Amino acid sequence: MFKDLDPILHSQLRLAVVSILISVKEAEFNFIKERTNATAGNLSVQITKLKEAGYIEVLKQFKENYPQTICKITPAGVKAFESYVNSLQTYLKIKK
Amino acid sequence: MEEEKFSGEESLQLIQSMINRAQDKFAENGHLYLLWGWVVFICSITQFLLQRGFHLAPDQTWYVWLFTWVALIYQLIYIRRKRKKMEVRTYTGDIVAYVWIVFGITTILMAYILGSHQQSLLVNPVLLVSYGIPTFLSGIILRFKPLIWGGVFCWTLALVCSWVMNDFQLLLIATAVLVAWIVPGYQLRKKYKLSNA
Numbered sequence: 001m002f003k004d005l006d007p008i009l010h011s012q013l014r015l016a017v018v019s020i021l022i023s024v025k026e027a028e029f030n031f032i033k034e035r036t037n038a039t040a041g042n043l044s045v046q047i048t049k050l051k052e053a054g055y056i057e058v059l060k061q062f063k064e065n066y067p068q069t070i071c072k073i074t075p076a077g078v079k080a081f082e083s084y085v086n087s088l089q090t091y092l093k094i095k096k
Numbered sequence: 097m098e099e100e101k102f103s104g105e106e107s108l109q110l111i112q113s114m115i116n117r118a119q120d121k122f123a124e125n126g127h128l129y130l131l132w133g134w135v136v137f138i139c140s141i142t143q144f145l146l147q148r149g150f151h152l153a154p155d156q157t158w159y160v161w162l163f164t165w166v167a168l169i170y171q172l173i174y175i176r177r178k179r180k181k182m183e184v185r186t187y188t189g190d191i192v193a194y195v196w197i198v199f200g201i202t203t204i205l206m207a208y209i210l211g212s213h214q215q216s217l218l219v220n221p222v223l224l225v226s227y228g229i230p231t232f233l234s235g236i237i238l239r240f241k242p243l244i245w246g247g248v249f250c251w252t253l254a255l256v257c258s259w260v261m262n263d264f265q266l267l268l269i270a271t272a273v274l275v276a277w278i279v280p281g282y283q284l285r286k287k288y289k290l291s292n293a
Contacts, residue, residue, distance in 0.1 A: 012102060012110060019114035024186045027118070031183035035117045063180060085111070092104050 004091075008053045009084045013038055013046045018081050021056060021073040029069035047071060055080055123189055124238055126284030128171060128196075133277030135167040137270050144266040154216065154262070192234050199230040220265035224254035224272055231276045242283055246276030 009015050016036045050056045055077030059070040139160050146157040203226050210219050232247025253268045
């Protein structure tokens with residue numbers, strides 16, 4: 001039933017991260033962690049997977065001597081999210 | 097959050113809740129509306145008192161507006177500090193910031209151009225028209241009605257200037273910022289405190 005759904009996005013935490021990034025311009029790692037209630041380790045792994053898929057950009061920098069990770073959705077990520085939502089809507093319509 | 101596969105309905109719910117959660121904190125604390133509201137209010141009232149109470153000419157009293165440069169320096173420091181603390185940048189936040197940057201640049205340019213063409217009588221109504229633009233647009237973007245009405249109020253007072261003597265136009269400026277910036281500024285502060293409590 002979900003064979004058309006993008007496996008990268010069809011996972012709770014990765015979908016949560018992309019949903020947050022689609023609605024803001026950019027967000028810090030801690031902001032995403034707080035909003036998703038994820039552990040830092042798990043979030044870090046999923047962010048790396050999204051980055052490797054080319055769906056998000058990750059910028060590492062220093063803010064007042066502390067490392068800071070900023071995440072931003074890429075045009076490929078926006079496209080993937082749109083087609084994920086479209087497939088989901090089609091599936092839900094068929095089911096009805 | 098568990099790392100597992102889930103149903104289509106759950107998936108849509110998750111998307112919706114995350115989008116809401118990313119934007120649930122109201123980001124506008126009203127600080128800059130209050131800063132500029134009070135600065136312009138104090139400058140216009142002071143200039144009015146100097147002209148009507150001490151019978152000084154406008155070319156002797158315009159110096160009170162130099163106070164705005166102090167406010168501008170404070171604002172730059174404030175924004176720099178705020179940006180350092182920011183965990184998230186939203187599209188609406190950026191658009192509102194650019195609306196006010198455009199307002200700042202056009203206001204300085206218009207004041208200079210009108211001054212250099214000896215059109216000082218036009219300064220107050222033109223300023224009121226220009227105050228209305230970012231106030232109205234910010235109200236639309238933030239979906240905050242007091243700012244929308246504030247913008248309309250500035251434009252109305254710009255028209256009223258045609259029937260009011262130059263000195264008294266300063267009182268219209270003070271009234272405009274009281275209604276368009278100071279009152280909404282306090283309301284925004286209250287809303288911000290409630291949403292971030």
